[in-house]
Amino acid sequence: MRALIRRVLMRRTYNAGHYARARSHADRLLSIPHERLLARSVVLRSYWNEEAFQALVSTGKDWDDEASIHLVGLATERLSGVASGPMHDQRRQERWMNVCASQPVPAVSIEWNAERMEANFSQEGQRVWFRYPQGYVFWDMPERYELSSTHPSLLCLTAETLVFPWEPSAQSPFPSTRPYGHRGSLAFSAGVDSTAAALVMPDNTLLGYHRRSFDSMIDHRNAERLMLHLAEHQEREVVQVTSNHELIRTHHGKPVGFSFDLACAAHLILLADHHDLGAMAFGTPIDNTFLARGAKFRPFEVSPYFTYWTDRFAQAGLALLLPVASITEGGALQIVKQSGWADHLNSCMRGDGVNGCGQCWKCFHKNGPLGRPFDINAPEIQQFLNKRPMPTATHALWALQSMGLEDKVPDLAPLLEQDLGWWTQAYPPGFDLLPEPWRASIEARVRDFLPLMPEPYALHNIDHFSDE
Ligand SMILES: [Zn+2]
Incomplete structure (x- = not known):
């Protein structure tokens, strides 16, 4: 052959x-x-x-x-x-350094400029380069994209999301303010929370998918299946951008991933002028907004995170939107279930492109409540269930309760005594985080999908594992 x-x-x-x-x-x-x-x-x-x-x-x-x-x-x-400990970290770090060393570089090199963030970008063909202190990362942008017609404040905001944790200079005032665009967009991962966010946003929302350019254990096939469905049925417009910017933080002793959570939108921020974007949404549910680590209530609307980034995005002409901040991970599952998209979605990153692996934590708490098979005794699921504080705590407790698996975590019996049925309902104060003109339509859609949590809100009393 x-x-x-x-x-x-x-x-x-x-x-x-x-x-x-x-x-x-x-x-x-x-x-x-x-x-x-x-x-x-x-x-x-x-x-x-x-x-x-x-x-x-x-x-x-x-x-x-x-x-x-x-x-x-x-x-x-x-x-x-389970890999951990300094030896493991060192080996892992060495491996990522090798991956970094094998990355492409631009034909024309530039120096890192800490005073003018926008000067760290260049374009060669469809590839946009970003110079950061330790090297270069790139995005392969859509045809006809022009860096030269992209507002400097968008470049500064992109740079800030990428180097924020390590470069205080990125927090300097932007050189000018960009006027708001008109269209909404969503940093889209094709997971459940992100999909629920897409479902409560206007139909013309641009979904931006970030694709890793380098080899890793992320399997993009489940995401691709959903995006193909959305495109074929003209449900939503999806733009996919390939990049290696998740390597930046490996220079700071961290595993590969986004420098900072908002960096998942770096490609969309760069595209804001190209698509006339005026709002940028993130599928962050209550578990990561009003709850800290899914386990303790906090007034998120006054948090330094929310107020600082709302202001920074506004200077780049983008409303920072959290369309599922009134919804928990459990509520997101209910929304997805009610849509025609559920059959095309699978959050498992180790599946075969159609089904989940049935062995991972996501298969337990995302696929399980959707009625999909998983093995409660799988090593990873057992490891997470037995960790204290338990990860994704309230949601995992709800998942156990809703699937009748309370006996699998006997020590948590006191936490499982309360009825967690409210977990799949909407939390109205979450609507107050949405600025107009976006709020009205998003709030209406959420109310169509979910009943509201009854007052007084049980959410306010959430404080699991406080003594640990
Ligand atoms: Zn899985």
Whole structure:
């Protein structure tokens, strides 16, 4: 069989989740030099998806390319149990430094400019570069995007979300204020909370999906399935932008990820003039706004986070919108369930592109309440259920209660005595975080989907694990 056909079959079987077949095609491509890297990646990723970590390590241990070394490292961690501790952190850090070192750089280099944040951006073809103190990251922007017609305050705001935790200079006043655009947008992850946010926002909202450019364990297929559905049925316009900016924080001893939570919208902020955007929404539910770590109530409307960033986004002509700040993760599940989108959505990042893995924490608290199968005794689910304070606390308690699994966490019996039925209802003070002209339509949609929590609000008394 010709290599080209073999490669097509390998990709096709892999994408369909037929990992053993994908591997047998890949095995035959390993001896062909220019096919080798892709074939190795398919072999190791297929083992990863099957959770066959031992096979992954024995097969890939002598492969010397970056991606293989990375995957073998991750699988070794999995085999040694829950990875933690300084040795692990150091190895992980070394690996990410290698990934950083192999990233592309612009043809024309620029110096980091701490005084003028907007001067740290450049464009070469469709690629926009951002110079940060330790290197460069990029976005591959849509056709006809022009950095030169992008307002400087948008560039400053983008830079601030990327280096905020480490560069105080990014907090300087913007050189000028951008007038508000007209269209709403949402930093869209295709998960449940984000999808609920899309459902309560106007139909013309632009959904912006951030795609990692480098190899990692994030599987984009579940997200792609939902986005394909939205596009094919003309439900919403989705723009996908590929970037490597999640590597920035690895220079600060942190694992790969967003520098700061609002950095998930960096691509959309850059696109604000291109799409005439006047509002930027985040699918942050009550669990991360009015609740701290999902476990303790706080008056979010006066928090320094909310007031500071509302003001900064406003200077860039963008209303900062939290359309699901009146909704919990449980309420978001109810909204998604009532929409026609639920069948196309799966929050599990280790699934096969259609189903969840049934073994992870998301499969427990997102897929379980949707009536999808999961194994309560899976190691990751047990590990989280037995952690104190329990992660995603109130939501996880509600999930246990609504699925009749209270006996799985006997020590939490006192917390499970109260009826958590209110958890899937809307919290009206959350509407007050929405500025006009956006509030009226979002509030109306939320009220259509969910009943309101009864007063006095049980939410105000949430304070689990306060003595721990
Ligand atoms: Zn899963």
